[in-house]
Amino acid sequence: MTRQPTLHDVASAAGVSLATASRVLNGSDRKVSPELHARVLSAARSLHYSANAQAQALARRSTALVGLLLHDIADPYFSGIASGVLSAAEPHNLRVVIGSTGADPDAAVTHLAALRGERARAAILVGSRTTDRAAEKRLADAIGQFVAAGGRMVCVGQPGLPGDTVVPDNRGGALALGTFLRGHDRVAIVAGPDRLRTVRDRIDGFREGLGHPESTLVRAEFSRDGGYRAALEIPADTTAAFVTSDVMATGFCAGLRERGLRIPEDVAVAGFDDVPVVRDLFPALTTVRLPLAEMGARALELALAEGGAASTVGVPAELIVRASTHQP
The missing domain is CATH 3.40.50.2300 (Response regulator)
Structure with a gap:
């Protein structure tokens, strides 16, 4: 069986340190000179090296993973928003995982803990806020922990939770x-x-x-x-x-x-x-x-924003009159 090339092999072939090779191939924020960058990429191509996702996460402090938390993916309201998120994520080479929150007020808390463990880049929570203050407090705490770990948080619904919010009218x-x-x-x-x-x-x-x-x-x-x-x-x-x-x-x-x-x-x-x-x-x-798909795409854009204060984006609603109603 042919041995898979390692990062150490790439570093040796490029004549650079292991740390430099890692910075280039695992997406570290630390800069590498253009000459060394080109040498590492050339060596990686010649060896057919494939980067390790976990190593990339450690270098960047996050993965290319985005969590999308929905009440019910079978509901056309949520699937419409999900389609917008997925379409907007594709050009960025992001992997979107979908979690169902259902009727359990603490399901989102559990999902956020898992996403934090996976070093997810962002999480998008779609669904109405509730009048259960205790559950809202637990959710806000979980979001705070996710953000503190380096994740970006976006909610689609009513404002009030930590992070950015897309608010339909x-x-x-x-x-x-x-x-x-x-x-x-x-x-x-x-x-x-x-x-x-x-x-x-x-x-x-x-x-x-x-x-x-x-x-x-x-x-x-x-x-x-x-x-x-x-x-x-x-x-x-x-x-x-x-x-x-x-x-x-x-x-x-x-x-x-x-x-x-x-x-x-x-x-x-x-x-x-x-x-x-x-x-x-x-x-x-x-x-x-x-505009459900547009709402999803806007949420993904907010999830990819770098730094800055949390923002709230309003989404207008439009009355569409069809044949099921009439004026008395």
Whole structure:
């Protein structure tokens, strides 16, 4: 079996010290003269040397690893953001690993500890902050430890945690939708869990735009099936419904049809996020568009930023009117 060339072999062939060869091939921040740099690269090519990832991490204090922590990759909202992160990472030769946080408030804490051990360059946490102060404190502490170890932290959601933040305008988008549906007087809101601040922002914005109390508030899981079950609970005289996520809205529309209610003639329906599937529903769903892939790409750009104070980047939301709603 042919022996794999080592860093010591490269150093000998180039006529430089082992430390100099390491600085060139493992990406150390310490400078090497152009002449020595070229000699080491030439020797490495001639020997077909492949750098060791762990050695590179030690030299740089971080790897080319980025952690992407998502609530649920199967949800089109999160997969849309993930696609933006992955596309933006490719030109930088970064390796993106995805971790699921699910409904466990401490899952992100566990993932961050693992990423810290792997000397990850950055972590991107996508998801709503919660009203659980103790859990938020544990998460903030874990982020602080990750940053102290040299990692860069970016959150996609509400501001308040350490690191950079990409903030979608949930409240403003919902306000525009509420204003659009203001002519309806029997309005239902189908909302995800109250502990999620994203849900609260969307409800508050919608109520402000609506300008009058809604007739019904139904709590449901942030899922297609949650929306379906909610459709079976709303009063039969409901004329319009705001469903706080498009995924829930797909199930909600199916539930209305099962009850024999027409969209939008009997119930106008609107969602939030503008995930691709809602354009193919019949009728197509009125919703609030968030540029999901752009949000992911922006988060990755922040993750690669060097130094500087933490920044907050706002992302506008846009009302998209389609056939599932009508003016009364």
